[in-house]
Amino acid sequence: MIEYRGLPLTIKMNPRARRVLVKLVPGQGLEVVVPKRFDAGLVPELLDGKRAWIDRTRARMEACGVDLSGRLPDLPETINFQAVERTYRVDYLDQIGRVSVVGNGGRLMVRGPIEDQGAILESLQRFAAVKAREILLPLLDDMSCRLAMPYASMRVRRQKTRWGSCSARGTISLNAKLLFLPGELVSHLLLHELCHTRHLNHSAKYWALVARIEPDFMRLEEELKRGSHHVPSWFV
Ligand SMILES: [Zn+2]
Incomplete structure (x- = not known):
């Protein structure tokens, strides 16, 4: 090289x-x-x-947390889904065959060829993506009910830049990386997207609606913009 x-x-x-x-x-x-x-x-x-x-x-x-070294990120020893304050200790068992990731309470067992760091990272990313849907969907449902702001459907993807979006059809897309953000930022992002079911823009009316529900919205919006430093390098 x-x-x-x-x-x-x-x-x-x-x-x-x-x-x-x-x-x-x-x-x-x-x-x-x-x-x-x-x-x-x-x-x-x-x-x-x-x-x-x-x-x-x-x-x-x-x-902004972008890696330019060309190296694969280190395998994590712990995984912290800050959004719901859930932490896993990760144990690696070096063995031949396909990589598997099994969660049990606060422990995560990863089995597979440790020298194949790329495959192990991919499995951990898949695990987190599945957890993201499992964790974010009930949070969104809960807030949607509380605010009486229904949405049509929801999907979770690992996106590069946006934390979330809301389409004209009422589909809310959430970034799987939200799992690693503090709970108050996740709640605010959900609120931000749900308010778009009423106003599909960032007009004065839209922000007035957000402000009625979350008076501290300006600080939270700012923190969301800088939120990517919470996301670990193995999930960026
Ligand atoms: Zn928006």
């Missing part, structure tokens, strides 16, 4: 590229796209010229 100032560096040739393009790619590091017949030996010098931009962008991305 080649590196540039500690970042994995990938050089890609694109015959249609007119000029050199430098990108920071989450999970991969630095990517340089060069036109045909470009002399790859010039790349280090070119990157030196963009060093200020690279450092600035890298710092901003890493502050």
